[in-house]
């Protein structure tokens with residue numbers, strides 16, 4: 490029987506993944522303008538990834554004797570692509586943190602769970618890295634615009 494602390498942490502993760510499903514879906518719905526062609530699909534993929542993680546974690550919580558949460562945290566709504574990207578980076582960073590916390594609890598207790606959490610953790614870190622790179626280009630692009638406007 491898994492500890493209640495571990496199951497609670499997995500439910501914190503599940504709540505966060507449900508938040509990702511809603512937030513990324515919302516971004517894919519409301520994004521308009523020239524970048525919709527690129528980022529609407531990208532946010533849709535992130536929503537699907539969150540749903541995939543939610544399914545894995547939810548099933549594991551039940552297997553461990555817990556009850557998976559159905560609630561989620563509030564969605565950060567915006568119509569600005571830049572804010573969507575910053576919120577996405579923030580979302581992925583929090584996910585990395587939550588999975589690391591769950592790993593600390595599972596380590597030495599449940600090896601298969603550690604393996605599962607590590608695989609998902611890698612995907613979360615890929616999300617952090619990707620949004621970091623996108624925002625780096627975004628910021629330098631803004632800087633280039635500012636320079637040309639000043640000239």
Ligand SMILES: [Fe+2]
Pocket residue numbers: 506509538539542584613
């Ligand atoms: Fe996830």
